[in-house]
Amino acid sequence: MKSDFDDLVYREIVETSIDAVIVTDNLGNIVAWNNSAKRIFGYSASEVLGKYVHDILPAHDIRKKAKDSFKKFKEKGEGSIIGRSLQLRGLRKNGEEVHVQFSVNTVKVRGELYIFAFLRDITELILLQEKLSYQAMIDDLTGIYNRRAFIQQANSALNISIRNTEPFTLMMLDIDFFKKINDEYGHNAGDIALKKFSDNVANIIRLGDIFARIGGEEFILSLLNTSIDNALILAERIRRETENLIINTPGQSFSLTVSIGVASHRKENTTLEQIINHCDKALYQAKQEGRNRVVLSE
Secondary structure, eight states: OOOHHHHHHHHHHHHHOSSEEEEEETTSBEEEEOHHHHHHHOOOHHHHTTSBGGGTSBOGGGHHHHHHHHHHHHHHSOOTTBTOEEEEEEEOTTSOEEEEEEEEEEEEETTEEEEEEEEEEOHHHHHHHHHHHHHHHBOTTTSSBOHHHHHHHHHHHHHHHHHTTOOEEEEEEEETTHHHHHHHHOHHHHHHHHHHHHHHHHHHSOTTSEEEEOSSSEEEEEEETOOHHHHHHHHHHHHHHHHTOEEEETTEEEEOOEEEEEEEOOSTTOOHHHHHHHHHHHHHHHHHTTSSSEEEOO
């Protein structure tokens, strides 16, 4: 028989644990709730004891799945999550979501089955991972996609276009004489110009279009379900509005022009790399012909 000392030790360990410790009976009703559970989820023990765990803890969009899973557990006496470590989104008392890592197991006490879980708040870790993942895909200066992200997104867009037999068009854009801007006005002014140019293009294109900075002053734009004719109209609008941009920096102002090459996929086996190469050749031609113009790949 356990001594009172043993009971006190176990209770103290549970209450001072950095992990939330939650115990339910075999119906899923909460019978134990430690201090860390209160800290993570915001409910005191008196607010949750006796309540069905899946009516409180899981995020709203996963509650049905959690309830169905527990129903199967009660029917079969076993479940796929028992003894495993998993991650899920929970819900705090104030309505905020919380990411938790948890493990679930069962124990029989005096013939009664109980389910217990250890949960740890990993929200900061998840948010950091999401931030790092986002940063790995975004150009620091302009806030649009970088080359890596563009290749991933545009490949997916191209596959959708081929599958749906829809047009897919690329546009490569290069700010004219950008080195001269840096040399004459300074690199800070050049950065301001890049940011204003990218902001202007982003305001012109559609939400589903994929816009990226792939080099110093070189940008690329993927247009899903856009015919060549409409792409050329858009390219000309970008060229014209860029020409009318005034870049204001401390003590000076200047204007920009842009050269644009346009290409599209012509048959089902066209790869993104091939379209980019066609686009690049069209851009080179635009520069050779005097810059500040739009050229369609032959």
